[in-house]
Amino acid sequence: MSQMLLNALLLAWRAIRRNLMRSFLTVLGIVIGVGAVITMVTLGNGATRMVSNQISSLGSNLLILRPGQQLGPGRDSAGAPNFKLADVEAIQNQVPALKAVAPVVGSRVTLVAGNQNWSSQVSGTTNDYFVAGNWTIASGRNFEPDEERVGKAVCVIGATVKTQLFPRESPLGAELRVKNFSCEVIGLLAAKGQGAMGQDQDDVVLMPVLTAQRRLTGNQDVSTLMLSLRDGVTAEPVMEQIRRLMRERRKLSDNEDDNFNVMDTKQIAQTLSGTIRTMTGLLGAVAAVSLLVGGIGIMNIMLVSVTERTREIGIRLAIGALEHEVLLQFLIEAVVLSALGGLIGIALAFVTCLGLTALMNMPFLFNPGINLLAFGFSALIGVVFGYMPARRAASLDPIVALRYE
Amino acid sequence: MSDSAGAPLISLRQVVKTYGTGTAEFQALSGVDLDIREGEFVAIMGPSGSGKSTALNILGCLDAPTSGAYYFRDIRVDELTRNQRALLRRQFLGFVFQGFNLLARTSAQENVELPLLYRGEDTAHRHEASRRALAQVGLDGWEHHTPGELSGGQQQRVAIARAIVTQPLVLLADEPTGNLDSKRGHEIMELLVALNREYGITIIMVTHEPDMAAYASRTVRFVDGNVDSDLRKEAA
Ligand SMILES: Nc1ncnc2c1ncn2[C@@H]1O[C@H](COP(=O)(O)OP(=O)(O)OP(=O)(O)O)[C@@H](O)[C@H]1O
Ligand SMILES: [Mg+2]
Numbered sequence: 001m002s003q004m005l006l007n008a009l010l011l012a013w014r015a016i017r018r019n020l021m022r023s024f025l026t027v028l029g030i031v032i033g034v035g036a037v038i039t040m041v042t043l044g045n046g047a048t049r050m051v052s053n054q055i056s057s058l059g060s061n062l063l064i065l066r067p068g069q070q071l072g073p074g075r076d077s078a079g080a081p082n083f084k085l086a087d088v089e090a091i092q093n094q095v096p097a098l099k100a101v102a103p104v105v106g107s108r109v110t111l112v113a114g115n116q117n118w119s120s121q122v123s124g125t126t127n128d129y130f131v132a133g134n135w136t137i138a139s140g141r142n143f144e145p146d147e148e149r150v151g152k153a154v155c156v157i158g159a160t161v162k163t164q165l166f167p168r169e170s171p172l173g174a175e176l177r178v179k180n181f182s183c184e185v186i187g188l189l190a191a192k193g194q195g196a197m198g199q200d201q202d203d204v205v206l207m208p209v210l211t212a213q214r215r216l217t218g219n220q221d222v223s224t225l226m227l228s229l230r231d232g233v234t235a236e237p238v239m240e241q242i243r244r245l246m247r248e249r250r251k252l253s254d255n256e257d258d259n260f261n262v263m264d265t266k267q268i269a270q271t272l273s274g275t276i277r278t279m280t281g282l283l284g285a286v287a288a289v290s291l292l293v294g295g296i297g298i299m300n301i302m303l304v305s306v307t308e309r310t311r312e313i314g315i316r317l318a319i320g321a322l323e324h325e326v327l328l329q330f331l332i333e334a335v336v337l338s339a340l341g342g343l344i345g346i347a348l349a350f351v352t353c354l355g356l357t358a359l360m361n362m363p364f365l366f367n368p369g370i371n372l373l374a375f376g377f378s379a380l381i382g383v384v385f386g387y388m389p390a391r392r393a394a395s396l397d398p399i400v401a402l403r404y405e
Numbered sequence: 406m407s408d409s410a411g412a413p414l415i416s417l418r419q420v421v422k423t424y425g426t427g428t429a430e431f432q433a434l435s436g437v438d439l440d441i442r443e444g445e446f447v448a449i450m451g452p453s454g455s456g457k458s459t460a461l462n463i464l465g466c467l468d469a470p471t472s473g474a475y476y477f478r479d480i481r482v483d484e485l486t487r488n489q490r491a492l493l494r495r496q497f498l499g500f501v502f503q504g505f506n507l508l509a510r511t512s513a514q515e516n517v518e519l520p521l522l523y524r525g526e527d528t529a530h531r532h533e534a535s536r537r538a539l540a541q542v543g544l545d546g547w548e549h550h551t552p553g554e555l556s557g558g559q560q561q562r563v564a565i566a567r568a569i570v571t572q573p574l575v576l577l578a579d580e581p582t583g584n585l586d587s588k589r590g591h592e593i594m595e596l597l598v599a600l601n602r603e604y605g606i607t608i609i610m611v612t613h614e615p616d617m618a619a620y621a622s623r624t625v626r627f628v629d630g631n632v633d634s635d636l637r638k639e640a641a
Contacts (some may be wrong), residue, residue: 003525003526003527004525007522007525007526009524011520014515018508018509018510018511019510042522268501268613281449307561311506312508315506315507315508315519316519316523317491317507318465318467318494318500319499319500319519319520319523319568320491320494320495320496320497320520320523320524320571321491321495321523322491322492322495322523323487323488323491324487324488325523353639398467399462399467399468402506
């Protein structure tokens with residue numbers, strides 16, 4: 001009996017091999033379908049993992065206070081007043097649940113050191129920034145209280161800035177030209193790598209907030225506040241407290257909307273990964289439909305092939321094939337084809353994912369589950385869509401089939 | 406005659422085959438009686454449309470008669486199901502067709518192996534048997550050629566090898582030389598005669614050509630769906 005099955009497999013394999021080109025075209029739909037499903041799911045998983053990695057590297061207790069309303073449809077942040085250093089102080093003094101309150105004043109500026117130049121994000125801030133942003137100083141030091149108070153021209157640079165401007169030598173003590181003034185490098189940040197949106201987090205220069213206000217922006221505005229919650233504190237009540245404080249300081253009446261907003265970065269990251277999951281699901285579903293279309297393609301070509309091979313089926317029946325053996329052979333052909341298509345699709349997806357994750361700097365999370373599922377599903381498609389053509393082939397009358405031209 | 410003793414291998418009794426229904430009804434066979442003994446080489450002749458192929462298909466269990474009885478040994482073939490007839494075919498019968506009907510792009514050996522695959526034979530036996538069958542038809546060394554690489558006569562030899570690889574009792578051939586020139590035709594006939602003599606295979610062959618029919622030990626003539634004459638060769 002197993003010899004019988006072995007022989008049926010051999011018969012199916014020989015039929016596939018006899019018409020390699022048609023066989024390939026038959027399974028192309030399955031190849032693409034399986035490839036697409038696996039690629040979508042794998043990339044989606046990678047993106048989700050990347051975002052959740054990002055949540056932890058952000059420091060999970062980070063709030064961001066910005067001018068203007070919460071962005072959304074029909075809302076406008078233009079013209080909303082900026083913050084002042086007094087706001088920073090007020091929040092520091094009145095919201096004890098915060099571990100760090102860092103003002104951020106900045107712009108994109110071209111930096112020059114020696115004969116190298118590089119354009120980077122320069123921010124004026126305080127030592128709280130290192131706490132809020134989960135930064136560690138790799139070498140050198142942070143700002144002295146004196147330097148902060150008088151707005152001295154000193155700066156701490158990120159790893160990318162170091163590589164670009166001080167490729168060999170230590171940057172500590174070196175002079176960095178920022179726009180039109182010279183700034184002493186006092187510290188170097190430990191590298192963090194890429195951010196959630198693919199931006200380079202290490203491409204930064206930090207200086208005391210007063211220095212930046214006087215020499216870069218020329219005003220006393222603070223565009224952003226980074227607030228770090230103490231461990232174990234829940235974000236919502238603190239956000240509400242900050243909101244009330246700011247409304248009070250800005251003397252907003254009850255019927256006026258907030259002209260600032262507080263965001264919880266953890267919440268943003270979670271929303272983002274939720275969105276990615278939804279997208280992954282949707283794209284996966286679209287890809288699954290293409291897999292189904294691939295199955296219909298198999299049925300279509302198998303049906304054509306039954307007509308084309310009528311004479312061959314007649315020969316098989318005449319020389320002793322039983323009805324159910326012809327059925328089995330065609331069914332096996334369909335299953336072998338679609339399973340092969342599935343395997344090729346898996347290989348294709350593997351290569352594609354390897355390439356795309358490398359390109360997008362994403363972790364490649366090989367998911368055995370989805371690979372097995374896609375393979376099983378493609379074999380199932382072979383059975384389902386191969387049955388009708390096989391049935392038709394098996395029920396042919398040998399005499400009619402033999403006479404078929 | 407020495408072979409007139411014992412029961413015939415094949416008996417048709419009042420076999421009728423009608424095609425179509427109503428006004429389009431057409432009787433291709435109208436009450437055929439025919440006995441064939443084991444070891445005979447029968448040529449079936451007759452004008453076009455006289456029912457030769459119809460009779461051969463019924464004898465070969467490819468088709469069932471509309472009425473009448475068909476005994477193969479002691480089996481009532483006309484009462485069998487489609488599947489039982491297929492089993493009978495693969496057990497006892499081999500077919501050779503006018504158009505060779507080999508699988509394209511498939512080597513001679515794989516073509517010859519085909520009936521064995523359906524019988525569930527293992528690889529070793531299949532190879533051995535198919536090589537032997539190809540040798541029997543004079544095609545050793547041609548195992549790996551596909552039909553496209555073989556001449557018509559060689560293709561028909563492959564078809565004969567495929568028909569005899571299962572060592573059948575009966576070989577049925579519908580105009581086996583119809584697509585060949587007369588020289589190749591005679592070669593095929595000599596091969597059939599040899600198979601009939603050396604292995605005792607019963608051969609039933611439809612042909613239009615009297616000089617091909619001359620190789621047979623018996624000639625049955627069909628006219629209008631019935632046996633018109635039945636001549637045995639004297640002292641074969
Ligand atoms: N499937 C069919 N449906 C309807 N009529 C058929 C069918 N098969 C054969 N016939 C008719 O039956 C008659 C006998 O056909 P058959 O093929 O047996 O003739 P034949 O003796 O083999 O002729 P030829 O020498 O041309 O091959 C013919 O008139 C043919 O038209
Ligand atoms: Mg005919």
